[in-house]
Amino acid sequence: MSRSSAEAVETPARCSIRISRSWARSWPRTTLGLNHVSSYVKHFGSLRKAYAMIGYVAPRDRDWLDTRKFWGAEQVRHATELAEVLSADLGLEAELVQGGISLDIGGVRQVSFLVARRLAQRGADHAPQWKAYRRQISSGLLAVMRLDATNRAIEDYVLLSSPLRAGRYVWLSSDSLRRHHGVPCAGKEELIKAIKARLAKSNHAARASSAPLNKRTKLSRSKTKGSGERRL
Numbered sequence: 001m002s003r004s005s006a007e008a009v010e011t012p013a014r015c016s017i018r019i020s021r022s023w024a025r026s027w028p029r030t031t032l033g034l035n036h037v038s039s040y041v042k043h044f045g046s047l048r049k050a051y052a053m054i055g056y057v058a059p060r061d062r063d064w065l066d067t068r069k070f071w072g073a074e075q076v077r078h079a080t081e082l083a084e085v086l087s088a089d090l091g092l093e094a095e096l097v098q099g100g101i102s103l104d105i106g107g108v109r110q111v112s113f114l115v116a117r118r119l120a121q122r123g124a125d126h127a128p129q130w131k132a133y134r135r136q137i138s139s140g141l142l143a144v145m146r147l148d149a150t151n152r153a154i155e156d157y158v159l160l161s162s163p164l165r166a167g168r169y170v171w172l173s174s175d176s177l178r179r180h181h182g183v184p185c186a187g188k189e190e191l192i193k194a195i196k197a198r199l200a201k202s203n204h205a206a207r208a209s210s211a212p213l214n215k216r217t218k219l220s221r222s223k224t225k226g227s228g229e230r231r232l
Contacts, residue, residue, distance in 0.1 A: 067152065074145070074154075075113040076100035078188070082111065082143075085192055090200055098135065109140035111195055116144050116158075116172055117151045130172040141198060143191055146172065157185040159194050 037047055044050040046066065079101050083094040086103075094103040094110065102112040116132035130146050141161060148155040158172060160182050177184065185191040 071115045071145075071147075072099075072101075075115060078113045078143070078145070079103055079111070081188075082113075082192055082195065086196070086199065089196060090203070092199065092203070098137065102137065102140070105199075109137070110199060111141045111143055112137045114142055114144045114170065116146045116170065118147050118149055118155075121149075127174050132170040132172065133168060134170050136168060141195060142170065143195065144170065144172065157188065157191040159183040159185060159191060159198075 040047045040050040044053065048066070076096075076099070079096055083096060083103055086092040086094050086105075092105050094105050096102070097104050097109075098112060101114075103110050112134070114132040114134055114137075116130035119129045119131055121128060128149075130144075132144055134142065141159060144158045144160060145154050146156050146158060147153065158177065160170070160180055172182075176182070183194055185194055
């Protein structure tokens with residue numbers, strides 16, 4: 001980086017120091033003339049807020065960084081509510097795993113909640129797109145909360161089946177939903193209803209597949225017992 005470029009990068013930070021010289025004298029320094037990032041976070045809430053106080057506007061939308069903790073809590077809240085519904089309505093005991101955003105039933109991953117932020121739209125002719133970080137989750141259903149254009153509220157939900165294409169991110173658009181047979185849901189109640197239907201169906205199929213095996217086992221035991229009686 002050239003000297004002029006370095007000065008251009010440091011200029012907003014140097015200006016923010018002048019906001020409060022009394023604080024600046026007590027802040028720890030790691031670079032001559034430049035305070036540590038933790039100092040800005042402590043006094044202004046974040047480095048972005050310190051820059052905003054001097055009128056600096058980032059070229060890209062970074063609001064997602066400020067709301068990430070909030071949406072993480074929403075994932076946990078949705079997963080907890082679903083676990084309670086599954087227990088009450090289907091008698092399924094789900095365990096919260098993966099930091100509270102996923103549900104395991106019988107040690108098998110069943111559902112994981114993700115948050116997909118809406119990407120900046122390239123133009124009026126381009127369809128909206130979303131991007132969600134899935135933490136290398138590769139099994140079970142994916143219940144995705146798609147955020148609105150401001151990335152501050154839930155616009156709708158999408159229910160996806162794993163496995164999807166390998167990678168840490170899930171990219172959503174109208175075309176990708178058709179390819180992955182995604183189920184759009186207007187609200188949380190509709191999403192939970194769709195999940196219940198999927199799990200009830202898979203649970204019924206699992207019971208049906210185990211029934212013939214149990215029947216054959218009982219029949220085999222009865223034949224063994226009967227043959228023993230004839231020998232007597």
